[in-house]
Amino acid sequence: MMFDRLCIIGVGLIGGSVARAARSQGLARCIVGYGREQEKPNLETAKRLGVIDEYFLDIGPALREADGVVIAVPVGAIESVFEQLKPYWSDNCIYSDVGSTKSNVIVAAGRVFGTVPANLVPAHPIAGAENSGVEAALPDLFQRRRLIVTPLPQTEPSALNKIQVFWERMGAQVSVMSADHHDAVLAATSHLPHLLAFALVDMLGRQDEQCEIFKYAAGGFRDFTRIASSDPTMWRDICAANKEQLIPLLHQLKTELDKIEQLLADNDGRRLFETFSYARNARQRFLDQLEN
Amino acid sequence: MMFDRLCIIGVGLIGGSVARAARSQGLARCIVGYGREQEKPNLETAKRLGVIDEYFLDIGPALREADGVVIAVPVGAIESVFEQLKPYWSDNCIYSDVGSTKSNVIVAAGRVFGTVPANLVPAHPIAGAENSGVEAALPDLFQRRRLIVTPLPQTEPSALNKIQVFWERMGAQVSVMSADHHDAVLAATSHLPHLLAFALVDMLGRQDEQCEIFKYAAGGFRDFTRIASSDPTMWRDICAANKEQLIPLLHQLKTELDKIEQLLADNDGRRLFETFSYARNARQRFLDQLEN
Numbered sequence: 001m002m003f004d005r006l007c008i009i010g011v012g013l014i015g016g017s018v019a020r021a022a023r024s025q026g027l028a029r030c031i032v033g034y035g036r037e038q039e040k041p042n043l044e045t046a047k048r049l050g051v052i053d054e055y056f057l058d059i060g061p062a063l064r065e066a067d068g069v070v071i072a073v074p075v076g077a078i079e080s081v082f083e084q085l086k087p088y089w090s091d092n093c094i095y096s097d098v099g100s101t102k103s104n105v106i107v108a109a110g111r112v113f114g115t116v117p118a119n120l121v122p123a124h125p126i127a128g129a130e131n132s133g134v135e136a137a138l139p140d141l142f143q144r145r146r147l148i149v150t151p152l153p154q155t156e157p158s159a160l161n162k163i164q165v166f167w168e169r170m171g172a173q174v175s176v177m178s179a180d181h182h183d184a185v186l187a188a189t190s191h192l193p194h195l196l197a198f199a200l201v202d203m204l205g206r207q208d209e210q211c212e213i214f215k216y217a218a219g220g221f222r223d224f225t226r227i228a229s230s231d232p233t234m235w236r237d238i239c240a241a242n243k244e245q246l247i248p249l250l251h252q253l254k255t256e257l258d259k260i261e262q263l264l265a266d267n268d269g270r271r272l273f274e275t276f277s278y279a280r281n282a283r284q285r286f287l288d289q290l291e292n
Numbered sequence: 293m294m295f296d297r298l299c300i301i302g303v304g305l306i307g308g309s310v311a312r313a314a315r316s317q318g319l320a321r322c323i324v325g326y327g328r329e330q331e332k333p334n335l336e337t338a339k340r341l342g343v344i345d346e347y348f349l350d351i352g353p354a355l356r357e358a359d360g361v362v363i364a365v366p367v368g369a370i371e372s373v374f375e376q377l378k379p380y381w382s383d384n385c386i387y388s389d390v391g392s393t394k395s396n397v398i399v400a401a402g403r404v405f406g407t408v409p410a411n412l413v414p415a416h417p418i419a420g421a422e423n424s425g426v427e428a429a430l431p432d433l434f435q436r437r438r439l440i441v442t443p444l445p446q447t448e449p450s451a452l453n454k455i456q457v458f459w460e461r462m463g464a465q466v467s468v469m470s471a472d473h474h475d476a477v478l479a480a481t482s483h484l485p486h487l488l489a490f491a492l493v494d495m496l497g498r499q500d501e502q503c504e505i506f507k508y509a510a511g512g513f514r515d516f517t518r519i520a521s522s523d524p525t526m527w528r529d530i531c532a533a534n535k536e537q538l539i540p541l542l543h544q545l546k547t548e549l550d551k552i553e554q555l556l557a558d559n560d561g562r563r564l565f566e567t568f569s570y571a572r573n574a575r576q577r578f579l580d581q582l583e584n
Contacts, residue, residue, distance in 0.1 A: 126510050146508055175508075188496055189509035193516045195552060196488065198571040203548045204480055205574025214578040216438055216467075217481035218418050220519045222582060224485045227512045228575045232568035236561055243556040250553050254546055256495045260487060261542050264535040269528055276524035279490040282497025283520045286506040290514060 002166055003028040003068035009081055011035060011046045011055070014098050014125070015072030016137025019051045021170040024139040030054075034062035046134045063088045068166075071097040076237035079108035086112055094159045095120045096166075100186065102150045102179035104241040118156045121163040122179060123149045124186070125172060132231060143171035150179040187245035192253065194235055195246065197228040294458055295320040295360035301373055303327060303338045303347070306390050306417070307364030308429025311343045313462040316431040322346075326354035338426045355380045360458075363389040368529035371400035378404055386451045387412045388458075392478065394442045394471035396533040410448045413455040414471060415441045416478070417464060424523060435463035442471040479537035484545065486527055487538065489520040 006028035008015045022028045033052040035043045043055035056062035102122050109116040127145040147167045151160045164174045208214045263272045298320035300307045314320045325344040327335045335347035348354035391397050394414050401408040419437040439459040443452045456466045500506045555564045
């Protein structure tokens with residue numbers, strides 16, 4: 001048993017899936033949940049479904065005797081969670097999170113604790129689903145998914161190791177890298193595509209109101225814009241938290257679009273073909289990796 | 293029987309599917325195919341599969357006694373097909389095409405014939421598939437798909453009507469609009485998304501060569517970039533043919549990206565949320581239409 005008492009802060013899709021996966025792999029003797037007053041119906045559901053053994057609306061009792069804490073709240077709420085945890089912070093407990101951005105977690109911890117605690121291990125499981133809420137939580141959500149941990153120099157090796165093993169036992173493939181590198185990689189492969197999809201559909205939606213263009217859109221458009229149906233609050237928080245990485249990528253993309261515009265204006269079919277072919281081959285490289 | 297002898301110029305995925313659909317709906321007594329010498333193996337396959345009754349590598353015999361011709365070649369090849377058709381052009385035949393851009397078809401016809409013939413009805417079935425080639429041709433590819441016809445003032449009403457009915461019998465929902473309007477709508481909902489997907493994957497592919505970012509990309513990225521796996525030759529031709537519509541849209545998109553960058557820089561979470569929410573709702577409107 002890795003944890004005697006595991007406390008999940010925020011029992012939604014990801015927090016609930018951590019609880020279900022930890023339970024199905026026998027990683028915690030007891031799993032409790034914490035949420036705010038307005039999350040009571042959700043926590044009731046989590047308890048009824050057996051995702052958690054008990055829930056609390058007060059942070060103190062929720063943390064009592066916990067030797068593991070997983071923070072699974074929206075990216076924008078991490079600092080206020082640290083504020084709540086601070087009075088109860090325990091050296092006998094290991095803390096981790098699941099946020100989609102990592103530098104902001106470290107900055108927030110530094111602001112609240114003065115220095116980032118050695119028993120806090122920032123982590124990010126690269127997994128999600130179209131649905132949200134604890135009803136959608138799955139015990140195998142992390143199977144064969146990537147998990148990135150971003151330790152600091154002061155991070156206790158034993159705490160880091162325990163979090164790595166915890167996620168490996170839940171089926172994830174664990175990578176270790178700096179928070180900055182994590183944020184740069186995720187900005188490119190996740191945050192920028194989401195921002196682009198939102199931007200395109202925002203722009204075209206306004207044209208559609210004037211002259212019904214969506215009527216003639218087909219399957220390619222559906223796939224391309226799928227991520228524009230993602231939760232706006234969650235993505236506002238992620239984009240804001242990672243704007244230092246996102247803004248330079250937006251500039252790069254605009255340079256790329258300028259290049260392509262120039263090729264079109266110049267009727268440079270050869271280089272247009274080369275660009276499209278390079279992209280097609282690069283995507284194939286991505287697909288080959290996704291399958292392995 | 294709508295056509296006694298239907299000639300398909302270019303028997304690939306779309307041309308082959310027109311042949312299969314026309315046969316399964318009993319719209320043509322005899323269906324023949326035409327292609328260039330290097331397409332002989334493909335035409336053999338088409339004949340063996342029963343997609344066409346006969347094929348020709350010479351345009352004259354292919355057109356003999358044809359009362360219907362469907363041109364299903366890549367967008368960039370339309371003008372040279374008109375040149376080939378010109379010596380055999382017949383008033384007893386109706387001509388149509390399936391190109392993804394329409395103004396270029398009209399311009400090409402004008403260049404070759406002096407004025408666009410009254411029995412040429414430009415058309416575009418909004419359908420496709422991941423695969424290409426006659427082996428992938430399906431008799432129901434156009435079922436419940438949109439088909440846009442873009443007649444000119446001189447287009448013979450009887451020819452226009454016959455092409456409309458032909459596509460309706462193959463299951464398509466037919467809309468009539470000007471070629472310019474068609475090209476503007478498709479630039480927005482199809483050509484710009486393809487260009488964007490190619491641009492993004494071209495840019496990120498180069499970063500991946502340096503530091504393995506695709507390793508950490510997930511399902512959202514796979515869907516968003518699916519159209520970057522499209523055929524580079526086909527899309528080079530389409531983008532080049534419709535650059536007059538595409539370039540202004542690229543400018544609009546860059547303005548939209550500038551707007552979003554400013555919201556990020558200003559920490560304007562409220563307007564960022566509004567933009568993402570608007571996009572999400574607009575996409576839902578598109579999905580609702582796609583289902584009906």
